Amino acid sequence: MPSRDRIFSRIRHNLGRGPLEGEAAQALKARIEGHAPNIVPKRTNIPHKEQVNLFQAKAEALAATVARISSFDDVPEALRDYLTAHNLATRIKMSPDKSLDSLPFDKTPMLEIKRGAAAPEDEVSLTPAFAGIAETGTLCMASSPETPSTLNFLPENHVVVIKASQITGTLEDSWERLRKTYGAGNLPRTVNFISGPSRTADIEQTLIMGAHGPRRLHILIVDDGPQD
Amino acid sequence: MQVTSRRFKDSAHEALHDKDIQSAFSKVKGGFPVARAKSAGELPEFEDLRDQARDLKNHILENLDYYLEYFEDQVLLQGGRVHWCSSYAEAREVVLDICRDANAKTVTKGKSMITEEMALNEHLSAHGIEPIETDLGEYIIQLAHEHPSHIIAPALHKTKDQVTELFHENHGKYGFTERITDPQALVNEARSILRDKYVNADVGITGANFLIAETGSTVIVTNEGNGDLTQSLPKTHIAVSSIEKVVPTLEDASLFLRLLARSATGQEMSVYTTFSTGPKRMEDIDGPANFHVVLVDSGRSDLLGSDKQDLLRCLKCGACMNHCPVYQAVGGHTYGWVYPGPIGAALNPHMVGLEESRHLPNASTFCGRCEEVCPVRIPLPKIMRHWREQAFETQVTPKPERWGIGIWAFFAKRPKLYRLMTRVSARALKLMAGKKGVIRKLPLMKGWSSVRDFPAPEGTTFMDQWKKQQREGK
Ligand code: SF4
Numbered sequence: 001m002p003s004r005d006r007i008f009s010r011i012r013h014n015l016g017r018g019p020l021e022g023e024a025a026q027a028l029k030a031r032i033e034g035h036a037p038n039i040v041p042k043r044t045n046i047p048h049k050e051q052v053n054l055f056q057a058k059a060e061a062l063a064a065t066v067a068r069i070s071s072f073d074d075v076p077e078a079l080r081d082y083l084t085a086h087n088l089a090t091r092i093k094m095s096p097d098k099s100l101d102s103l104p105f106d107k108t109p110m111l112e113i114k115r116g117a118a119a120p121e122d123e124v125s126l127t128p129a130f131a132g133i134a135e136t137g138t139l140c141m142a143s144s145p146e147t148p149s150t151l152n153f154l155p156e157n158h159v160v161v162i163k164a165s166q167i168t169g170t171l172e173d174s175w176e177r178l179r180k181t182y183g184a185g186n187l188p189r190t191v192n193f194i195s196g197p198s199r200t201a202d203i204e205q206t207l208i209m210g211a212h213g214p215r216r217l218h219i220l221i222v223d224d225g226p227q228d
Numbered sequence: 229m230q231v232t233s234r235r236f237k238d239s240a241h242e243a244l245h246d247k248d249i250q251s252a253f254s255k256v257k258g259g260f261p262v263a264r265a266k267s268a269g270e271l272p273e274f275e276d277l278r279d280q281a282r283d284l285k286n287h288i289l290e291n292l293d294y295y296l297e298y299f300e301d302q303v304l305l306q307g308g309r310v311h312w313c314s315s316y317a318e319a320r321e322v323v324l325d326i327c328r329d330a331n332a333k334t335v336t337k338g339k340s341m342i343t344e345e346m347a348l349n350e351h352l353s354a355h356g357i358e359p360i361e362t363d364l365g366e367y368i369i370q371l372a373h374e375h376p377s378h379i380i381a382p383a384l385h386k387t388k389d390q391v392t393e394l395f396h397e398n399h400g401k402y403g404f405t406e407r408i409t410d411p412q413a414l415v416n417e418a419r420s421i422l423r424d425k426y427v428n429a430d431v432g433i434t435g436a437n438f439l440i441a442e443t444g445s446t447v448i449v450t451n452e453g454n455g456d457l458t459q460s461l462p463k464t465h466i467a468v469s470s471i472e473k474v475v476p477t478l479e480d481a482s483l484f485l486r487l488l489a490r491s492a493t494g495q496e497m498s499v500y501t502t503f504s505t506g507p508k509r510m511e512d513i514d515g516p517a518n519f520h521v522v523l524v525d526s527g528r529s530d531l532l533g534s535d536k537q538d539l540l541r542c543l544k545c546g547a548c549m550n551h552c553p554v555y556q557a558v559g560g561h562t563y564g565w566v567y568p569g570p571i572g573a574a575l576n577p578h579m580v581g582l583e584e585s586r587h588l589p590n591a592s593t594f595c596g597r598c599e600e601v602c603p604v605r606i607p608l609p610k611i612m613r614h615w616r617e618q619a620f621e622t623q624v625t626p627k628p629e630r631w632g633i634g635i636w637a638f639f640a641k642r643p644k645l646y647r648l649m650t651r652v653s654a655r656a657l658k659l660m661a662g663k664k665g666v667i668r669k670l671p672l673m674k675g676w677s678s679v680r681d682f683p684a685p686e687g688t689t690f691m692d693q694w695k696k697q698q699r700e701g702k
Contacts, residue, residue, distance in 0.1 A: 058496075189507070199452070
């Protein structure tokens with residue numbers, strides 16, 4: 001008997017029944033398609049403005065840094081300031097995403113911008129987020145031809161642009177947004193939830209930052225008007 | 229992996245006299261459990277989430293075949309492949325075949341307990357394919373040719389000085405000839421060596437914390453980012469998972485995610501939680517071209533419908549060992565197979581046979597801490613007790629221990645007498661322990677207390693305290 005059959009027959013035998021059919025199977029299918037939330041912490045039942053503040057506070061507590069800017073036009077300067085403050089390279093690998101097409105890099109001639117997937121020599125990446133989760137200060141990143149996920153991991157410094165309106169309360173909110181964009185039952189190839197920069201405690205339980213992923217995570221929140 | 233659980237007593241004895249092991253594992257108390265208590269305390273819904281997680285896992289197990297088939301359909305729909313394996317041997321062959329098809333010379337690996345169970349690295353190496361562990365802890369013990377001593381902190385038993393020596397011995401060939409001792413510098417050195425490995429690997433192998441039926445996704449949870457580099461840079465991604473990891477929906481995964489990191493390290497979320505769905509899409513400019521899911525049974529389905537089915541709820545968070553006085557005293561390797569601590573004591577007898585591992589269910593003070601902190605409320609002490617009874621009945625246990633358990637069983641079957649006895653002995657033990665609260669020797673139980681300190685009870689039994697609290701309306 002092929003292994004697949006063997007495994008299924010063992011499962012069913014031990015559960016004392018045959019394959020699920022009819023109503024029983026329908027109920028499970030409906031459960032999946034209904035994807036009802038389980039208990040969701042109340043922590044984020046607050047006005048949107050406060051959710052954004054909570055997102056920032058949580059992200060900072062995870063050792064990410066956050067800057068608030070008032071429009072996309074401010075991204076290049078905010079990026080330059082950040083890189084200067086940390087004495088970092090000025091060559092940037094940026095996602096080839098439409099949302100970043102119109103950034104006015106003419107204001108910051110010292111920044112050298114390349115676009116594409118990450119290469120081993122890239123030191124700084126600039127990527128857009130798909131959503132932000134206030135509950136835990138977590139970024140939700142969705143992969144696509146325009147937002148390659150290697151940019152989230154290979155460079156030592158990761159700078160993320162997110163609009164305040166993309167920040168919501170919970171993980172469940174991100175699932176709803178993803179379903180709206182990609183259709184029910186579909187996800188982009190890679191969905192990364194990122195909560196702070198990379199770390200390890202594998203040597204004598206001592207916390208060290210920058211294990212394999214980015215050592216630094218900087219989040220630029222673009223305040224795009226009131227949401228409430 | 230090879231089973232050495234038979235040596236439990238000797239290993240425990242050695243561990244208790246090894247000062248490195250003692251210093252490493254006694255440190256656990258002040259770390260993970262403290263962080264867990266803090267983050268659990270900060271989430272008012274934590275206990276309710278645990279109840280719901282237990283119930284949901286039970287629901288999944290009752291319908292495991294349905295959710296697995298649904299998952300398989302979704303993986304296929306997304307262009308991935310699914311391989312079903314009854315045994316470790318079969319799973320090893322499947323992974324080897326995929327690696328050969330990819331003409332693989334090196335494979336990078338994310339942390340995965342199931343591939344430890346399968347002894348995959350040994351198999352790949354024996355067939356000329358070099359596996360490279362990328363989780364820092366796994367990397368360290370791979371260099372040392374050892375096995376994990378903790379399920380989420382595999383190199384817990386290694387001292388910084390030992391890591392220094394290992395790196396010094398092994399990193400010369402990469403041009404790192406200096407002997408370095410600073411932890412940050414050690415991490416940096418491993419980081420820069422592994423960078424090239426990620427980029428040049430032909431295949432990336434990860435485990436899976438969850439499989440999502442709804443979307444056909446595999447999920448990994450890490451703090452280092454190594455798993456993501458492993459699964460996104462090589463041309464082929466293989467996710468190896470045991471069959472009980474399937475969950476119905478993304479919302480269901482969210483429930484478990486809220487418990488997993490909190491229970492493990494006290495984090496609210498681990499740094500990276502990644503959902504991988506199928507191979508890269510047509511226009512994608514990165515990501516693996518091939519996506520394989522290898523599903524391994526090897527003993528899981530046999531637990532269904534048994535009195536130990538609850539074990540299949542395990543999220544592999546490590547909380548039970550972090551809180552276990554025996555684990556803290558004897559360390560991880562003493563358990564002699566992949567899973568140490570209470571989960572190992574309860575699971576390993578099923579996986580490797582009671583004959584091999586009959587000492588493990590005894591490796592408990594029955595203090596109940598493991599069950600108290602298990603996010604999915606697995607009754608670990610009860611399962612250990614089942615094993616003890618089973619060992620007793622099948623005569624696997626040698627005489628003196630049988631005698632002790634016989635007495636215990638006599639009282640246990642007579643609740644009133646049992647309560648009286650525990651009340652008397654709780655007081656007596658407290659007196660014996662004196663101020664330190666620890667008992668070095670117990671009459672008639674030398675075999676037990678010569679290798680561990682017995683934490684003294686508070687002086688009243690749980691039942692007494694419970695009644696008192698009920699009266700006081702707590
Ligand atoms: S038995 Fe419970 S506490 Fe132990 S590893 Fe599994 S889920 Fe965690």
